[in-house]
Amino acid sequence: MDPHSVDQRETRRTVRVFSVASFLHDAGSDMIFSVWPLFLTSVLGANMQVVGLIDGLGDAIVSVSQAVSGYVSDRIRKRKIFVWTGYLLGGIAHAGYAIALTWQWVIPFRLLDRSGKMRGSPRDAILSDVSTRENRGRNFGILRMMDNAGAVAGILISILLVGHIGYRTLFLIAALPSALAVLLVLLFIRETSTPGKIFKGIRLRDLTRSMRIYIFLSAIFSLGNFSYSFLLLFAKQAGFSVETIPVLYLLFSLAAALFSMPFGRLADRFNRKPVLLLSFIFWAATLALLAFANAMSAIVIAFVFYGLHKAALEPVQKAFAAELAPKDFVASALGGLQMVIGLCSLPASLIAGILWDRVGIAAPFIFSLVLTTIAAAMLGFVKEERRA
Numbered sequence: 182m183d184p185h186s187v188d189q190r191e192t193r194r195t196v197r198v199f200s201v202a203s204f205l206h207d208a209g210s211d212m213i214f215s216v217w218p219l220f221l222t223s224v225l226g227a228n229m230q231v232v233g234l235i236d237g238l239g240d241a242i243v244s245v246s247q248a249v250s251g252y253v254s255d256r257i258r259k260r261k262i263f264v265w266t267g268y269l270l271g272g273i274a275h276a277g278y279a280i281a282l283t284w285q286w287v288i289p290f291r292l293l294d295r296s297g298k299m300r301g302s303p304r305d306a307i308l309s310d311v312s313t314r315e316n317r318g319r320n321f322g323i324l325r326m327m328d329n330a331g332a333v334a335g336i337l338i339s340i341l342l343v344g345h346i347g348y349r350t351l352f353l354i355a356a357l358p359s360a361l362a363v364l365l366v367l368l369f370i371r372e373t374s375t376p377g378k379i380f381k382g383i384r385l386r387d388l389t390r391s392m393r394i395y396i397f398l399s400a401i402f403s404l405g406n407f408s409y410s411f412l413l414l415f416a417k418q419a420g421f422s423v424e425t426i427p428v429l430y431l432l433f434s435l436a437a438a439l440f441s442m443p444f445g446r447l448a449d450r451f452n453r454k455p456v457l458l459l460s461f462i463f464w465a466a467t468l469a470l471l472a473f474a475n476a477m478s479a480i481v482i483a484f485v486f487y488g489l490h491k492a493a494l495e496p497v498q499k500a501f502a503a504e505l506a507p508k509d510f511v512a513s514a515l516g517g518l519q520m521v522i523g524l525c526s527l528p529a530s531l532i533a534g535i536l537w538d539r540v541g542i543a544a545p546f547i548f549s550l551v552l553t554t555i556a557a558a559m560l561g562f563v564k565e566e567r568r569a
Contacts, residue, residue, distance in 0.1 A: 191371070192311040196320050198369045199264075199304060200327035202362040206268050207331030208338070209275055209358035211434065212351055215336040215427040218410035220348050223423075225284040229414070233534025235288060236408035237527035239295040244523020246295070251302030251515055260303035265366040267300025272359030279352035302515045307370075309503040317503070318453070321496035322445020329438030329492070331358075336431040344424070391564045392505040392514065396521055398563070399498075402461070402556035403525035405549030407533035409433075412487060415471055416480050418542060429484045436488025437495075445496040452565050453501040460493035461557040465550055472546035504565070 213220075221227040221235065250263040274294030281287045305321075312320045335355070343351050388396075413426050421429065448456040463486045470483035499515060506514030533545035 195307065195311050195370065196323055198365055199308065200324055202264075202268065202365045203324055204327040204331035204334070205358035205365070206271060206362045207328045208335040209355040210271065211332040211335030211430075212339045212342075212355040213275060213278060213335075214409075215339045215430040216343055216348060216351075218413050219417075219423060219426060220278075221284055221287070221410075222414070224348060225281065225287065227284040229411075229537045230531070230534040231284055232410050232414070233408065233530040233532075233537075235284065235291055236410055237530035238288065239291045240408070240526030240530065241523045242292050242295040243298040243301075244520040244526070246297075246299040247302040247515070247523070248517050248520030250299035251306070251517065251519075254303040254306065259372060260307050261366065261370050261372045263303040264300040264307075264370065265363045267297040268359050268362040268366065270294070270297035270299075272356045272363070275356040275359060276353055279349040302519060305499050305503070305515050309500075316449065318445040318448035318496060318500045319442065320445075321500045322442040322448075325441035325445070325492070325496045326438055328495075329434055329441055332434040333431060333438050336427055336434055340427045340431070343427075388514065389505060391562075392502070394559060395502065395505055395563050396518055398556045398559035399518060400521050400525045401552055401559070403522045404529050404532075405552035406464070406526065407530045407545060407549065408526075409487075411530075411533055411537065411545060412467075412471070412484065415542060416484075419475075419477060419480055421477070421480070429481070432481065433484045433488035433491070436485050437491040440489055440492035441496055444493045445500070448497045448500060453497050453504070454560060454563065454565060456493050456497045457501060458557060458560055460490050460497065461553055461560070463487070463490035463493060465553050465557075468546040468550040468553070472543045472550065501565075505563075 218232055221232055227235070246267075250267075254260045254263055270293055274290045274297065277290035277293065278287065281290065308320055308324065309317060338354075339351060342354075346354075409430075413430060416429050417423070417426055444456050444459075467483045467486040467490060470479045470486065474480075474483075502515055502518050529549075532548070536544035536548060
């Protein structure tokens, strides 16, 4: 689709609808995920290796589902169905967590929940199609800002309610916003045809050299980019109470919400690479503080840096990939990138859990710091593409 041919009112509506739907679904998700590691360890009796396994499996499924949905949506030239179905699966899984009696029961619902991320690549491709080079970073930044604003709302609800109604009732309530997100997409997103040559699949040689390097460095980075659960449980080990753990989660979500759109605008003005490099630096600072600083104030600062890392990474990572990808296969390329990231995330969280249990709680942070440094160095070999 030529973005210049898109009616600007339609563009603004698409951005608004996706933003509100993301806000609602993330509010429900983060009512759960702000207390997720505590629920797994304290209620269901999981150890750190199990936490790493569950979260790693979830991250892997995210990426496989996005790759498949990206490929299929490019092939059939339909994207909307993957978006609303993704929200629906997430809502069903949220209710399912409420009935889990052991950590083994959680696994199928976790896989269902993360399969709902099938919405990501088709939704991002729609957003890329209705955007131009001048506003693509901003539009992705708006989406991430609303994601993170929903997370903040969900965390606040969790903090207010979990002590009164318990984990399971909270999880049931968390299913409701996803149902609203489904209705929004069904009612207000128009399916637009995306003409192009007959899709025969995407191969590695179809990608530019820069895109191949970008995927490779993303894989290296992802091997060290383990689940946020490790940060929350690190804080608990350091002496933060169960009641204050969601507050730390709120802190990084606030930082991410406040800075997602500014970082997106910076990427539009000064290109993607500097902002992406900045996100790596924020993650490295997070890791260094947790690995080498003992003060509780350092942990608080680390959570701020983690939020800044998320704010800089997420809108730019996808906008950058969309511009490096072949124009006819944006959804497939985005899905392929997400698949690589997720398949590396499974061993990342599992390795982090093993290092935590068998070497020490600082070991996973040091390991990730090394991989992040390598990925940041490789970014210098990626050449930006200027796409309308």
